[in-house]
Amino acid sequence: MSLSPQWLDQLKDRTSLSSLIGRSIKLTKAGREYKACCPFHNEKSPSFTVSEEKGFYHCFGCQKHGSAIDWMIDYGGLDFMDAVKALADEAGMDVPAPDPQAARRAEKRASLHDVMEAAQERYAEKLRGLEGAGARGYLEQRGLSPATLTAFGFGFAPDERGGTTRELSRFEIPQLIEAGVLIDVEGKQPYDRFRGRVMIPIRDIRGRVIAFGGRVLGDGEPKYLNSPDTPLFDKGRTLYNLDKAAPAGRQTGRMIVVEGYMDAIALAQAGFHDVVAPLGTALTETQIEMLWKQVECPILCFDGDSAGQRAAMRAASRALPLLRPGHSLAFATLPAGQDPDDLLRSAGPRAFAELLERAEPLVERLWNHERAAAPLSTPEQRAALKARLNEHVRTIGDDDIRHHYNDAFRERIDTLFARAPKRYAGGGYGGGKFVGRGRGQQRGGQWKPPIPPASAALKGLNTASFDHSITRAVIAGLERFPDIANTHFEMLSDYHPVDTDLAQRLDTMLSGTPAPSKGLDPEGGYPISTTAELYNRAHGPNGVEPLIFSFNRQAAPGAAPSGDEERAKRDLCEAIRVMVERPAIEAALERATRAAETNLTEDSYAEQQRLRAVREEFDRRLADLMQDEDF
Known part of the structure; x- marks a missing residue:
């Protein structure tokens, strides 16, 4: 079977090397990398290094070196294809079928990057031209500078149905459909997916355009429209702006997650370059793992309304089974009715920085949410609080972390329901009649x-x-x-x-x-x-x-x-x-x-x-x- 280099690169991009190797040996964080004693030769001091950024492991003692696939071969004892299949299964990818037609399809998918780059150039050109005057006015009203528009590759899709087919005619129509820039409806001519929208390219961690997000001008619906899932784009496995946020996060030691790409762009313009956003879905398990590849405790900053807080709790629930020592989430809640752009406009970047400084650890977010979920005035309601917290604890996969969460919740329950010492008449807490009713009190x-x-x-x-x-x-x-x-x-x-x-x-x-x-x-x-x-x-x-x-x-x-x-x-x-x-x-x-x-x-x-x-x-x-x- 012949696997294209592009497909193998995509497989490696979707695999967390430190998580993979960390299942077998104990890794210790050392700056941007991880270190351990080499599993391939005996040594007393660690010389084995794992680099997520570079995508390989290397031993300075025995010179063992390789990628995630090499690890499965060298350490797991698998042959090449078994290693590829095991990693592809975890990454949710289909291994190309071993036939000539499948190989040709793989080559065609590899050329989709060319389609997306050409579409991006077209949208950017339209924004600069006469057709883009209205879009430029909207973006200026949003407070986005020309430098920001250039840095994030803003464009404009004219309100027409055949422009993409006409101007990208060097590509076959099936390619344009497969890339998601055309819609194929049975019995009709394929037509432009994005029309009358400000266009924002979505890139993978290597900076390649893999999808688009479009914001409608005016009152049309839906307000935001993203590309469909394609061979290049899986919204549950992609974080907007990760290509820029990853190097910034290595400098700050921080990664901020907001609800949408316009929030991420506004924050980046205000100086917060270590910010990413999911793409129309709640934060997924894969996205949490992607964040942990960058920092150990990313900060989720969602809106203060009920929808934003539900999204935060969904992320918290999905993180619990994945928790491992040193890796968690923190939560910063925006004021009710405000998104990051609103806060920046009304109070400035310093207010947002202070919001991040007050971020709650995951254990506090769970406690505060469940404590406020229902009244606690009766024994049954208090028991329900314990049951809800115990349900969270049971989902934690790591035994040690589960033990510590159990202790943390018990301590908080003890404090919340603590019975105040009973006073006695005559002063102080002794010598006199008992005041107030206890279990032995008339x-x-x-x-x-x-x-x-x-x-x-x-x-x-x-x-x-x-x-x-x-x-x-x-x-x-x-x-x-x-x-x-x-x-x-x-x-x-x-x-x-x-x-x-x-x-x-x-x-x-x-x-x-x-x-x-x-x-x-x-x-x-x-x-x-x-x-x-x-x-x-x-x-x-x-x-x-x-x-x-x-x-x-x-x-x-x-x-x-x-x-x-x-x-x-x-x-x-x-x-x-x-x-x-x-x-x-x-x-x-x-x-x-x-x-x-x-x-x-x-x-x-x-x-x-x-x-x-x-x-x-x-x-x-x-x-x-x-x-x-x-x-």
Whole structure:
């Protein structure tokens, strides 16, 4: 089979070399390139370089060098055609059929670049001539300078149906149709696709014209018209202005994404040259990967209206399965009713720069969107917020990133639903009648003992001595740091220890009621406890070794707590999460094990192994928190 150089170049353009190689070896960003220890020979310091800009990898030690196709051959062990087919399948390209007619068609497609260049020259000439006076007036009204018009190749398509066929007669009509500049309607003569429009060429990353966008003059519809998909142009795999923005982004370390090409042009004229735009579609997975080839965290700047924010959330949702360490998205929201051009006109470039400086990370955008999506006044509405956030987390492909997003959302939920400490009459937080109603509070401010906890049969599956020890340790830590109970009120309210004494201690703490003791701390309203007493409370049941943490470690009787208090609080927060989540994992693992024993399939086995790995991860997190007694 003969593959044309043009087709192979297109295949390489559509392949992210760093993503391809990064699946097999660990790459580290080094300036504009990536480095790693060479997979083709043994070495201690990295001499293997991957250059997205140049489209090749190179080892300065063993001199191994090649493109994406060479990588599939050298590292993957494939032959040439298998390597090409594998890459073409990922890039969404059809490998030319191995027959003479297919070869001739490939050669004809290669000549489409000539068609597009000729069409571009024609449109640019029309804009400069008498026919383009109205278009020039419109562009001047938009505030575009002659230099900008030249730099972006603006043109004009006269309002006529046969001009393209007449003036580009050196090309065959099927070529003009295939290039998208003519429309072929059955039973009619092919006619001009673009008529009475300001023309903007769309280029690939190598600067070649592959399509056009046309803005109608006057009130016609559609206002903007793009070329159809052709052998040269796939709108879901193209970013407008990437040929100019890529080198600019390497200088600024930034890439800005706006909604349309007129926005990109206006920003470039204002000095923001590192700006691109999708072409009439929501940002696709391929376009996100293209952006990550340039910078690790591009900034999406969409309009502040509902349509713009829906587009931002679609991009966020599509990015989640693709996330990898160091690569994400940020979001800058324009004022409602304004696009970039409006903001530049009303407030100047500095206002737009400040907007970029305030860009939200992806995790904040997801949180703010879901928090504002519905009221949060009832338990059901709060549970719905958790469900929506959990759905986002589940789509994240990278295990480590998924873990961090889960923690980030839990922290925000804890803060949002934190229960304020309860005050007591008589001043401060101790010594006097309880003011306000808690879980053990009667009307009129009179305290009564909390309602006894439900029976063990209704309390979940946390009956193992190991889980019992975790609970004792956490509650001992909460008695030392009662403010943590307030910030984790929602999470702790969902947790029900089986042990009656522990359940009552937790219930008392969450109700804001002072626990019975010999004396109360006048500042906090909680029992005065030495570190040694806290340590003893953290002991496991008979015969079980105590779990020792920074928040309840052993000390001499009567000694004041010592050490890093902030670290102790952080460790306590993490221990709470492990304590609350682990029983559900145990229950799910037990169900999966029973299912696998009943009907062992690939799916049931995989689910059991997945849950076992999750449980091991929870135990690892707990082990990381445990300290030696002499810490």
